[in-house]
Amino acid sequence: MPASIPALLSFPSEAARQDAWGRLINLWSSGAKLLTQTRLSRGEKLFLSLELGGERFESVPGTVSAVEIDADGYCLAELAFSDALARGRLAKALIGALARS
Amino acid sequence: MAIIGLVGSNEEDRRALSLAAGEAGHIVHSAAQLGEAVELLRSARPRLMVVVDSKEQDGALLLREILRASPLMPVVVALKKRDAARAVSLMRIGASEVVAPPWTRESLRSCLSKSLRFEGTSIGLAPPASRRGASFYFFAVLAFLACGLAVATLQRRIRLQEQSERAARRWDLPYQHPSTLAFDGASFWVVDWFTQSIYEHSAQDWSVKRLIHFPSETPVAVAFGADSAWTASASGAISRHMRDDKLTRVQSYREPGATLGLAFDGLYLWTCDGRSGRIHKRLNDGQLSVVASFPYPGLKAAALAFDGKTLWSLDAGNRELVRHNLERPDEASGRVALAEYRDGRYKPVGIAWDGQAFWTVGESASGGPARVFRHALRF
Numbered sequence: 001m002p003a004s005i006p007a008l009l010s011f012p013s014e015a016a017r018q019d020a021w022g023r024l025i026n027l028w029s030s031g032a033k034l035l036t037q038t039r040l041s042r043g044e045k046l047f048l049s050l051e052l053g054g055e056r057f058e059s060v061p062g063t064v065s066a067v068e069i070d071a072d073g074y075c076l077a078e079l080a081f082s083d084a085l086a087r088g089r090l091a092k093a094l095i096g097a098l099a100r101s
Numbered sequence: 102m103a104i105i106g107l108v109g110s111n112e113e114d115r116r117a118l119s120l121a122a123g124e125a126g127h128i129v130h131s132a133a134q135l136g137e138a139v140e141l142l143r144s145a146r147p148r149l150m151v152v153v154d155s156k157e158q159d160g161a162l163l164l165r166e167i168l169r170a171s172p173l174m175p176v177v178v179a180l181k182k183r184d185a186a187r188a189v190s191l192m193r194i195g196a197s198e199v200v201a202p203p204w205t206r207e208s209l210r211s212c213l214s215k216s217l218r219f220e221g222t223s224i225g226l227a228p229p230a231s232r233r234g235a236s237f238y239f240f241a242v243l244a245f246l247a248c249g250l251a252v253a254t255l256q257r258r259i260r261l262q263e264q265s266e267r268a269a270r271r272w273d274l275p276y277q278h279p280s281t282l283a284f285d286g287a288s289f290w291v292v293d294w295f296t297q298s299i300y301e302h303s304a305q306d307w308s309v310k311r312l313i314h315f316p317s318e319t320p321v322a323v324a325f326g327a328d329s330a331w332t333a334s335a336s337g338a339i340s341r342h343m344r345d346d347k348l349t350r351v352q353s354y355r356e357p358g359a360t361l362g363l364a365f366d367g368l369y370l371w372t373c374d375g376r377s378g379r380i381h382k383r384l385n386d387g388q389l390s391v392v393a394s395f396p397y398p399g400l401k402a403a404a405l406a407f408d409g410k411t412l413w414s415l416d417a418g419n420r421e422l423v424r425h426n427l428e429r430p431d432e433a434s435g436r437v438a439l440a441e442y443r444d445g446r447y448k449p450v451g452i453a454w455d456g457q458a459f460w461t462v463g464e465s466a467s468g469g470p471a472r473v474f475r476h477a478l479r480f
Binding site: 004006007008009010018019020021023025026027028029030031035037049051052072073074094097098 | 212
């Protein structure tokens with residue numbers, strides 16, 4: 001299990017929300033589980049920026065598919081990535097990371 | 102509760118953070134400089150460090166030095182100014198969590214709690230099977246099994262109901278050689294050719310209400326009108342009877358053919374001739390004059406019935422009921438196979454309409470008692 005992956009969260013301009021941050025609990029090519037102090041709601045659109053295996057992924061579009069609040073008061077959100085290109089790149093990076101681990 | 106080290110150059114920041122962490126139940130040791138912080142790591146042996154990132158003191162520098170001195174130490178960085186990019190960059194270089202202003206008791210409590218227990222990221226190509234997913238499948242399987250059980254129970258109930266209905270749709274008669282069946286509006290009538298008798302049966306339970314002998318003839322068909330009854334005998338004669346207790350014969354007409362079925366529609370008497378294979382339409386006059394004759398549109402007509410709208414016949418050859426066009430009875434407007442006679446154990450010989458359903462009577466092929474069947478027809 002690699003060190004936790006921090007992620008920058010940005011939102012569509014119409015959402016009028018400040019950028020936020022969080023950590024990825026799980027990451028796979030089509031989505032992720034994100035832990036953040038920022039409150040997210042189901043169906044919300046956001047952009048995720050992260051770094052995996054030295055490769056940067058900027059503003060990967062995603063949708064919040066499920067949300068729950070954990071015992072510490074953090075928001076545990078499940079994200080679904082909608083961009084096929086980004087998913088392909090993520091899959092490659094994940095294969096590389098899995099091969100190295 | 103945990104011992105927490107706090108590093109911040111500004112005393113007011115240290116006091117605010119100490120207060121918030123103390124309210125969250127932690128013991129706080131604070132330091133103003135990096136050197137004091139390193140000393141604090143050795144002396145107080147904190148479980149977690151909080152550093153303030155400000156213009157006066159670079160949080161990234163403090164973070165690196167603390168991690169150099171104690172690589173596994175969770176370090177929370179408290180930002181003086183909210184900056185998401187800065188927060189992410191601090192986390193990349195090792196901050197376990199970054200807390201943005203305002204530093205409230207709630208935000209600091211959850212942040213410290215999470216930092217003390219946080220683990221790394223799990224990666225994979227496919228989403229992990231979640232407990233929610235597992236429970237969903239568990240309940241889906243449970244629901245499937247429940248549905249299966251419900252369907253099986255329902256099918257069993259339907260089967261039992263069908264068996265019960267089948268039992269209620271057939272009756273055995275106390276004689277063996279029926280030749281026709283009729284309904285007069287109140288009772289069923291069955292002719293037994295062997296005993297040359299006509300039986301009146303209760304429409305409710307098929308008990309025998311009356312038995313009338315015809316010693317001088319062998320009746321094979323019977324039909325009822327409002328004040329008359331007609332019988333056809335094996336000799337070919339058609340007789341008109343009074344509707345009295347003995348069905349007294351009034352008149353008899355000699356017919357060249359072999360009349361097997363009779364039906365009265367209120368105006369005309371319909372007969373079917375088994376020898377010529379024709380249906381005759383007769384006037385109810387003194388000679389039962391034939392006004393029209395039609396070829397039978399089936400294999401072997403055994404009986405006729407009128408359901409109030411049109412003419413029906415029983416095709417003993419094809420073991421089916423045939424609905425006729427009343428204007429042109431040689432046209433069949435419907436056919437219904439009789440499943441009850443499919444196995445050949447009974448030969449259908451008579452048909453009647455009681456206002457709600459069709460009934461047929463069959464002669465047993467093995468010499469057993471005759472049987473009547475009630476048919477629920479569907480078109």
